[in-house]
Amino acid sequence: MELLLLSNSTSDNGYLVHALDAIRELADGRTDALFVPFAGVTRDWDDYTAQVREALAPIGISVRGLHREADPRAAVASATLIVTGGGNTFRLLKCLREQGLLGPMAARLRAGGARYVGWSAGSVITSPTIRTTNDMPIVDPGGLDSLGLVPFQFNCHYFNLVVPGFRGETRDQRLAEFTVLSPEMPVLGLPEGDWVRVSGDRRTLHGEHAARWFLGDRTTDIAAGPLDVPQGDRAAR
Amino acid sequence: MELLLLSNSTSDNGYLVHALDAIRELADGRTDALFVPFAGVTRDWDDYTAQVREALAPIGISVRGLHREADPRAAVASATLIVTGGGNTFRLLKCLREQGLLGPMAARLRAGGARYVGWSAGSVITSPTIRTTNDMPIVDPGGLDSLGLVPFQFNCHYFNLVVPGFRGETRDQRLAEFTVLSPEMPVLGLPEGDWVRVSGDRRTLHGEHAARWFLGDRTTDIAAGPLDVPQGDRAAR
Numbered sequence: 001m002e003l004l005l006l007s008n009s010t011s012d013n014g015y016l017v018h019a020l021d022a023i024r025e026l027a028d029g030r031t032d033a034l035f036v037p038f039a040g041v042t043r044d045w046d047d048y049t050a051q052v053r054e055a056l057a058p059i060g061i062s063v064r065g066l067h068r069e070a071d072p073r074a075a076v077a078s079a080t081l082i083v084t085g086g087g088n089t090f091r092l093l094k095c096l097r098e099q100g101l102l103g104p105m106a107a108r109l110r111a112g113g114a115r116y117v118g119w120s121a122g123s124v125i126t127s128p129t130i131r132t133t134n135d136m137p138i139v140d141p142g143g144l145d146s147l148g149l150v151p152f153q154f155n156c157h158y159f160n161l162v163v164p165g166f167r168g169e170t171r172d173q174r175l176a177e178f179t180v181l182s183p184e185m186p187v188l189g190l191p192e193g194d195w196v197r198v199s200g201d202r203r204t205l206h207g208e209h210a211a212r213w214f215l216g217d218r219t220t221d222i223a224a225g226p227l228d229v230p231q232g233d234r235a236a237r
Numbered sequence: 238m239e240l241l242l243l244s245n246s247t248s249d250n251g252y253l254v255h256a257l258d259a260i261r262e263l264a265d266g267r268t269d270a271l272f273v274p275f276a277g278v279t280r281d282w283d284d285y286t287a288q289v290r291e292a293l294a295p296i297g298i299s300v301r302g303l304h305r306e307a308d309p310r311a312a313v314a315s316a317t318l319i320v321t322g323g324g325n326t327f328r329l330l331k332c333l334r335e336q337g338l339l340g341p342m343a344a345r346l347r348a349g350g351a352r353y354v355g356w357s358a359g360s361v362i363t364s365p366t367i368r369t370t371n372d373m374p375i376v377d378p379g380g381l382d383s384l385g386l387v388p389f390q391f392n393c394h395y396f397n398l399v400v401p402g403f404r405g406e407t408r409d410q411r412l413a414e415f416t417v418l419s420p421e422m423p424v425l426g427l428p429e430g431d432w433v434r435v436s437g438d439r440r441t442l443h444g445e446h447a448a449r450w451f452l453g454d455r456t457t458d459i460a461a462g463p464l465d466v467p468q469g470d471r472a473a474r
Contacts, residue, residue, distance in 0.1 A: 008404040041414040086413050090374075120405070131375050134405060137327075138368050138415040144377050157405035167245040167429045168357070168371060177278040177325050178375040192404045224425035 001110055002026060003149060003198035005126060006119035007190040007207075009086055009155045014229040016055040016119075018193060020205065023117055024059045027081055030115060034079040038095035039087030039121040041138070051084060072187070076104050079114045080173045086120025086156075089133040093125060093141040104149045116149075123142040123190070127153045130176055132187050134171075147169045150198060151186075152229050153178070158189030158212065175214050184232030196227060238347055239263060240386060240435035242363055243356035244427040244444075246323055253292040253356075255430060259443065260354055261296045263434070264318055267352060270300045271316040275332035276324030276358040278375070289322060313341050316351045323357025323393075326370040330362060330378040343384045353386075357393045360427070364390045369415055369424050371408075373452045387435060388423075389466050390415070395426030395449065412451050421469030424451040433464060440464040 004026040011018040027033075035052050037045040049065035056063055057073075063083070069075035076082070082105065082119075084092070096102045108114045114151055118126060124133045129144045132153040160172045190196065194207025205211055205227045213220040215230045241256075248255040257466055262381040264270075270290050274282040286302035293300055300320070300331040300355045306312035313319070319342065321329070333339050339404025345351045355363060361370045366381045369390040397409045406414075410425055427433065452467045 010404050041417050042410070088411075091414075091418075132373060134373070136369060136371070136411050136415060137374060137381055138418055142379050144374055153364070157403060159403060161403075163396070163398055165429060166394060166396060166398075167247050174325075174373045178373060179329075180278050181328075181375055192402060 001112060001198060002028075002046060002115040002199060003109070003115045003126060004195060005123040005150075005154065005190075005198065006117075007123065007158070008192050009065070009119045011193060013160065015051065018206040019195065020056075020059050020121075022132055022195060022197070023061070024055065026115055027059070027061055028115070030081040031061050032079075033061050033081045033083045033117075034066055034069075034075055034114075035063045036066050036082065036084040036092070036096075036122070038067070039085055039089065039092035041088045053084065054085075070171055073097050073104055073113050073180060076101055076114075078106055079108065082109070082114050082116050083211060084116070084118040084122030084125065087123055088138055089121040089124050089130045090135065090137050090141045091138050092121045093130055093144075094139050096125070097142050102147060106149060109147075109149060118160060123196075124154045126150050128185070129153070131182070132175065150196075150203075152188040153185055155187055155189045155214075158191045160189075172214075172219075176217075179214050179216055183216040186230050186232065187217075188212075189214065194224075203229070238349060238386065238435060238437060239265075239353045240346070240351040240363060241432060242387075242391065242435065243354070243432040244395070245358065245429050246356045247431060249309070252288065256356075256432065257293075257296055259432060259434065260293065263352055263354055264296070264298055265352070267318040268298050269316075270298050270318045270320045270354075271303055271306075271312055271351075272300045272473040273303045273319065273321040273329070273333075273359070275304070276326065276329035276370075278325045278328055285322060289320065293320075298420055300451050309336050309338060310341055313338055313345060313351075316345065317354050319346070320361065321353070321355040321359030323359055325372050326358040326367045327356045327372065327373055327376050327378045330367055330381075330383060331376050334379050339384060343386060346386060351443050360393055361391045362434075363387050365422070366390070366426070366436050370414065370417070385432075385473075387440075388425040390422055392424055392426045392451075395428050397426075409451075409456075412453075416451050416453055420453040422452075423469065424466050425449075426451065431461075440466070
């Protein structure tokens with residue numbers, strides 16, 4: 001299984017520019033990307049696909065939108081490179097579930113038939129569930145279970161700033177709500193600009209900013225390098 | 238129907254202090270509050286109930302926790318004052334649904350048998366659905382439909398600051414995702430410290446900060462005073 005899981009798409013240098021080298025390495029010569037635009041809500045899926053097409057052209061990858069495929073399941077089953085963009089995670093999961101694509105996509109990726117690039121919502125759905133997403137439940141996804149390609153939960157766009165005057169929960173407080181109810185499941189807070197590369201059993205954290213593991217009531221900050229998933233211990237709480 | 242729907246619980250003056258006068262007015266002599274602590278995740282429900290009990294003691298309201306009632310449905314059916322605290326909206330909705338309390342609570346409040354105070358998650362659940370909540374889907378609530386006591390969606394802790402370095406969606410961008418898919422449903426962005434008082438057909442916005450209506454692709458800022466819910470128009474988009 002070969003996955004490239006980015007926290008986000010945009011940096012000061014432009015759209016996906018910070019990740020182009022990593023995407024090229026992941027693609028390893030594959031030039032035909034099947035793009036999953038379903039997380040896009042406030043923009044047209046054709047426009048979204050065109051934006052990604054333009055972004056990936058400099059590294060020789062062509063992009064076609066899954067929403068334009070006559071047989072989406074067949075398209076997923078034969079894809080060699082699947083790219084899933086960010087937006088709303090609930091919408092993304094709902095579309096994948098309704099079209100019967102969750103199982104086939106997970107199987108194709110697990111078998112190594114296709115490689116995968118995701119960012120934001122596209123990374124979150126590789127977790128067992130979408131229970132650590134930041135966005136609004138604007139649609140009912142018909143269940144929170146997701147692709148389950150990694151044995152932990154992603155929290156993308158991770159930061160824990162306290163906004164002056166804000167009386168709601170901080171990100172860490174929201175994640176603590178998750179870990180109280182799911183003390184056995186690790187959560188990776190992945191800051192802007194960072195990403196995780198999965199290659200078979202090997203996982204590596206990349207990026208300038210320390211990421212943070214949440215497991216039960218423990219947190220651990222980690223720098224770029226080999227990514228060891230902390231083991232849960234129900235007895236710990 | 239008599240409802241007091243607060244954006245949040247805490248101000249610089251302490252816990253619920255900013256809302257005590259409004260709670261006293263709403264209670265109108267009722268002194269026996271049934272507290273719904275189900276949104277609490279990171280704190281014990283007994284502790285949460287005790288915190289609210291202490292906060293409401295100065296205005297002569299006693300507080301008992303719904304989680305300690307032998308027959309929760311009977312407790313809701315006979316309550317005269319229901320108070321629902323904030324925390325995680327998904328957890329709150331899941332508990333109410335699993336215990337069969339959503340329908341009885343809505344009926345009791347609509348009939349005027351009980352008055353209602355809510356804050357944060359406790360306000361959000363008076364909307365038709367919880368689709369405009371800010372928190373994480375840490376549990377599956379078994380559907381997003383909610384009490385439906387008001388004809389619009391609450392977005393509590395409303396602000397639209399752009400956090401430096403953050404590449405995720407702003408609050409307005411997330412709400413725009415909702416209004417694109419539900420263009421007929423108004424959303425009220427309720428800032429910290431503000432609240433809505435519902436008395437029969439009359440609704441009033443209170444608080445120092447302008448609130449914001451979102452409907453389709455229109456936004457309207459409104460000051461304290463009579464609250465007119467904007468009418469949706471599917472043809473507008």
